[in-house]
Amino acid sequence: xxxxxxxxxxxxxxxxxxxxxxxxxxxxxxxxxxxxxxxxxxxxxxxxxxxxxxxxxxxxxxxxxxxxxxxxxxxxxxxxxxxxxxxxxxxxxxxxxxxxxxxxxxxxxxxxxxxxxxxxxxxxxxxxxxxxxxxxxxxxxxxxxxxxxxxxxxxxxxxxxxxxxxxxxxxxxxxxxxxxxxxxxxxxxxxxxxxxxxxxxxxxxxxxxxxxxxx
Ligand code: E4P
Numbered sequence: 001x002x003x004x005x006x007x008x009x010x011x012x013x014x015x016x017x018x019x020x021x022x023x024x025x026x027x028x029x030x031x032x033x034x035x036x037x038x039x040x041x042x043x044x045x046x047x048x049x050x051x052x053x054x055x056x057x058x059x060x061x062x063x064x065x066x067x068x069x070x071x072x073x074x075x076x077x078x079x080x081x082x083x084x085x086x087x088x089x090x091x092x093x094x095x096x097x098x099x100x101x102x103x104x105x106x107x108x109x110x111x112x113x114x115x116x117x118x119x120x121x122x123x124x125x126x127x128x129x130x131x132x133x134x135x136x137x138x139x140x141x142x143x144x145x146x147x148x149x150x151x152x153x154x155x156x157x158x159x160x161x162x163x164x165x166x167x168x169x170x171x172x173x174x175x176x177x178x179x180x181x182x183x184x185x186x187x188x189x190x191x192x193x194x195x196x197x198x199x200x201x202x203x204x205x206x207x208x209x210x211x212x213x214x215x
Contacts, residue, residue, distance in 0.1 A: 001179050002056070004187035006167065008035045008046065012190040013053050019193070024056035026131070026167065026187040028087070028111070029063060044080055051081045059109045059129075061087035062097075070097040078106045085128060087111050090118045095125045102126025109165060116150040123160040129185065134178070135168035144168075145177050152182045172196055 002023035005016045008031040016022040027050070032038075037046045047060050058081070062073040070093060074086040078101075086101060087109040088094040098108045102125060109129040110122035114137060122130040132151060134144035151164050166178040169188030172195030178186050186192075 001183065002163075002185040003193060004057070004059075004165070004185055005193065006031070006169070006187040006189060008032045008037060008050070010049060010053065013050060016190055016193055017053055021193070022054055022056065023185070024058060024083075024187075025050050025054055026059040026087070026109070026165070028061050044077075047077070047080060047084060051083045054083070056083065057085045057107070058083045059085045059087040059111075061111065062089075065089070065091060065093060067093045067096050067100075070094060071100055074101055074106065074108075085109050087131075088127075090122065095121055098122065098125040098127050102128075111167070114147070116147060116154060119147075119151040119162075119164075120154055123155060123158075123162040127162050129163050129165040131165045131167040131187075133168035134166055134174055135170040137168075138170070145174075145181060148178055148183050149181045172198075 003021050004024040004026050005013055005022060006026045008027045013025055032043055037043055050058050060077045062070050064070045064073045077084050077086050085107045088098050090110055090112045098110055101108050107128040109131055110127040111131045113119050113130055113132045119130045132147050137144035148166055163184035165185040165187060166183040167187050169175060169186050169192050172192050175186050175192050
């Protein structure tokens with residue numbers, strides 16, 4: 001399972017990278033705005049800073065919603081750095097663009113996916129990654145994990161190469177449950193990765209070992 005961090009915060013990205021388990025980064029316009037990154041030039045520079053920190057894929061989302069504009073914006077993002085994956089929304093024009101990018105060898109992440117049907121379409125169009133939003137489904141009392149399981153079954157049935165990128169991860173148990181189901185990738189905040197480290201018996205066990213070592 002690949003671990004991506006879902007943030008545009010450079011300190012969090014560095015911290016996850018230093019742990020040695022980071023495989024990539026996902027961003028979105030809201031995450032960029034949260035860091036105060038505004039204006040095309042600043043946004044492009046920020047993607048480059050992220051690419052300098054991590055070795056893996058960095059998803060950069062297009063703002064355009066019509067085919068020609070998505071293609072223009074996506075090509076510019078893809079040319080920026082080889083690690084960039086063009087993140088495209090799950091809309092009609094987005095699917096057309098994903099098919100176009102796939103034919104051109106440009107890697108894509110189909111975002112804002114909330115149903116198995118949408119995931120099937122993204123795979124048919126040749127998306128590199130599909131991003132079902134687990135946490136946002138849970139927020140509306142719908143079983144996000146069930147969606148990941150359905151997509152896993154569909155992709156396995158037909159051997160689609162599109163990778164399931166479990167997105168909108170909110171906590172550590174989401175990460176563990178996605179791993180059980182067989183999501184290829186998870187993207188979540190630093191806290192969801194840090195949480196994997198923690199167990200009270202580890203802390204109390206270590207304390208005892210250290211005390212005994214001194215005695
Ligand atoms: C996916 O790539 C999105 O950036 C993200 O996971 C959305 O998460 P949220 O629902 O916590 O905003």
